[in-house]
Amino acid sequence: MDIASKLSILADAAKYDASCASSGAPKRQAGAGAVGSTGGTGICHSYTPDGRCVSLLKILLTNFCIYDCAYCVNRVSSNVRRARFSTDEVVNLTLDFYKRNYIEGLFLSSGIIQSSDYTMEQMVEVARSLREDHGFAGYIHLKTIPEGSPELLAAAGRYADRLSINIELPTETSLSTLAPEKSIPQIKRSMGELRWRIEEGKEAKAAAKATRSLSGQARAGGARALRFAPAGQSTQMIVGADAADDRTILQTADQLYGNYHLRRVYYSAFSPIPDASSKLPLQSPPLLREHRLYQADWLLRFYEFRVEEIGGSDGSGMLDLDIDPKMSWALRNPHAFPVDLNTAAKEMLLRVPGLGIRNVKRILAARRFCRLRVQDLARLRASLTKVLPFVVLSDHHPRRALDNTDTLRARLTVVPKQAGLFD
Structure with missing residues (x-):
């Protein structure tokens, strides 16, 4: 051969x-x-x-x-x-x-x-x-x-x-x-x-x-x-x-x-x-299951989560496929939110959906000199759709967004219709 x-x-x-x-x-x-x-x-x-x-x-x-x-x-x-x-x-x-x-x-x-x-x-x-x-x-x-x-x-x-x-x-x-x-x-x-x-x-x-x-x-x-x-x-x-x-x-x-x-x-x-x-x-x-496991693995290694905290909303031991593991944890624990980005400890900032390690470091550095506002969060290119329901800023409060987590979950998991090639 x-x-x-x-x-x-x-x-x-x-x-x-x-x-x-x-x-x-x-x-x-x-x-x-x-x-x-x-x-x-x-x-x-x-x-x-x-x-x-x-x-x-x-x-x-x-x-x-x-x-x-x-x-x-x-x-x-x-x-x-x-x-x-x-x-x-x-x-x-x-x-x-x-x-x-x-x-x-x-x-x-x-x-x-x-x-x-x-x-x-x-x-x-x-x-x-x-x-x-x-x-x-x-x-x-x-x-x-x-x-x-x-x-x-x-x-x-x-x-x-x-x-x-x-x-x-x-x-x-x-x-x-x-x-x-x-x-x-x-x-x-x-x-x-x-x-x-x-x-x-x-x-x-x-x-x-x-x-x-x-x-x-x-x-x-x-x-x-x-x-x-x-x-x-x-x-x-x-x-x-x-x-x-x-x-x-x-x-x-x-x-x-x-x-x-x-x-x-x-x-x-x-x-x-x-x-x-x-x-x-x-x-x-589904390949999405493999993807969710990688995301959960990342939470264990870099976001200070424990295995017991990671799981799906139905308690079956399987990760949710429609939302990422960090978002799933946040929706199951609404009592932990909203988090004040101007005062919260690093450990809690790491648990905010939509905030990665790099952005958390930038938030900690920036708030030493000023109080953070929505426009500051936008400059970090964080997903405002994910972040804002879970945080307090100088010019933002989610009010009662976390009172009904089922409604919030439905809004955060909507898959937009794919645009046509020339739309």
Whole structure:
């Protein structure tokens, strides 16, 4: 099979993995003749139909797999075309694509062939060759295999900017039913291994920097600490392949953030696959559910919400699809509003629908010098439709807007009729 045919099969097989962002990767010190960058300009980006930005060569090493995960199109019992790259082919493709300015790095995953350790060895060899043989300074993300040995996980982190281990499903019961070869305790053990190595790398880097500073050595002159996955680790959960509700998914994500210091948890809506198991749903969940989970995830990480506070209006554990999670919380807690933007604490400002972190910082800075009015809020380009029912300003009070939250909800969730092309 020629390279083009392999690329067609193995790039298509990788599209189900959502966790391919390159955020958080620091610039590498590229020497003479080095190739690539994690943060330069001139990188061509492409976009998937659901809006994800893809600026990496995102492929599988192979779609052969000895596992039989019911939700995976590449499972051993699946009737799909199979292909496999050699390590040299992946290295050459990455370099060729980068030199043509198509990509800024590599996202490499794989089916399990022969054994977990054998597969990990092949993936680590790709990263090693790019770094050591070709001086590649671009971004590398390796999807590691939880059953791989600690030594191979350590080797992967020396060459990759980010590592990820997919937890796949939020509960052990669901995973044992749909992916019997996988185990959440094993996945978490490997996440723990990565966590302490990442933290050890950060501590060694800080110690080396302090030593250079005390000794007065130039930045380029002192010994550098070995880096280990400087962009951290991430994971992915499939949404809608099992019966888990959104609160269960968010509880699992919150535990992963707290216990393993993950950089990101990605959510991927389940897509029906050919010859699917009867254990799987016949239809995929609405993509809007995936979007709401990302919004709720953001509230957990940056807006000081707790999982218990995030949910839908019906108490079912599912997020509302017609309004975002922050608006949903506000409508369920009208007693917390209106909030005076001129006096309220930062924690409460973060809970006002329509106000993001950046605008909250600007409000806190501006009100030190003047009392805020509606026109000041308009200058922040905040959504006045969302914000004004929940806030007090020098020249605005919502009066009785929150007395009937059902009416307010209906007004805030009206979808305008799409205008024609020439309207």
